[in-house]
Amino acid sequence: MPVHVVADTVTGLADLRAMLEPRYAVTSELLSDTNTRCGESDAVVVTADLRAVDNIAALRETFGNLGHVRKRIFIIDQKARLFTVQAYALGATRVLVNPVNQAGLLAALVDSNPARTISTESLPCVRKAATAGATALASMFSAVLSGKAIDVSSAKVAGNQIADSIAEDGLSSWLETVRRHHESTYQHCLLVTGIAVDFGLSLGVPKADVERLYSAAMFHDIGKAKIPLAVLDKPGRLDAQERSLIETHPAAGYDVLKGNAGISPEILDAVRHHHEYLDGSGYPDALCAESISDIVRILTISDIFAALIEHRHYKPTMPREQAYEILRSMEEKLEKPLVAAFRDVALSR
Ligand SMILES: [Fe+2]
Ligand SMILES: [Fe+2]
Secondary structure, three states: OOEEEEEOOHHHHHHHHHHHOOOOOEEEEEOOOOOOOOOOOOEEEEEOOOOOHHHHHHHHHHHHHHOOOOEEEEEEOOOOHHHHHHHHHOOOOEEEEOOOOHHHHHHHHOOOOOOOOOOHHHOHHHHHHHHHHHHHHHHHHHHHHHOOOOOHHHHHHHHHHHHHHHHHHOHHHHHHHHHHHOOHHHHHHHHHHHHHHHHHHHHOOOHHHHHHHHHHHHHOOHHHHHOOHHHHOOOOOOOHHHHHHHOOHHHHHHHHHOOOOOOOHHHHHHHHHOOOOOOOOOOOOOOOHHHOOHHHHHHHHHHHHHHHHOOEOOEOOOOHHHHHHHHHHOOOOOOHHHHHHOHHHHHOO
């Protein structure tokens, strides 16, 4: 696999070449070079200071030329949330934080699940929709972090693109593409969006409700922008304090979106209440069945299923059958007929 390296300093370039050359055919360029010479590379590795405005502008230009490269790994200097978000907004499919050693970099370049059988390269519509979705999510998270206005319309346009992709290529292609190319919260939000759309389509809901579903799903976890990455991406169990911090995200999402003219009351309701359960055991408002809308019930089932089947490097991906059994076991919490109707989406679509 040819790998292309981009760095903002000569030293950065040399360090990356030294780590990669024993294993890969490497081409490289300084970020200040005007011509991108990436050729037929399967992967690009970027190291640059994302605090520098010039670097960001140059990377935007470079990635206009590198969008076809399957793996785009960014190495950043600090695990600051804003830089991670910035890297994803620039097109990263994976972000590593310095100090990065050779073993870590090589591991990131190895496909985490080579046995997957669906060729996403033959499905450009799916890839484009996933990239549009991830970019919209990254800029929303970035806006929340920097206190700027949230671009609601880009998220809705991306949601619509995702809905078209699901209608055209089906849910399985979507799940494979997103799990292969996107990570963490963005992967999760993209999975929820695709699953909620497919669930809506399988139920035969009107077009306006499909639109409500993809919008609600795109925005549902925006409050996670306020949660530290160390908690959000922690491998393994959360302690009580971390759990209660995570549980602030629906109300935090509600707070950042309320008053935004592009967000309808139903979407706002879904953002605040997607962790409520019919038996009143959910959060933040411990709502009971009659107070939970249909859109929220559909979103909650999609959200739980997506969380179960997410791909994380530190644990095996749960098979869809097992995830569906877990949904079925949540009898008092989720609407039984809806879970039954979800069977097709979960197992065969
Ligand atoms: Fe959530
Ligand atoms: Fe979620």
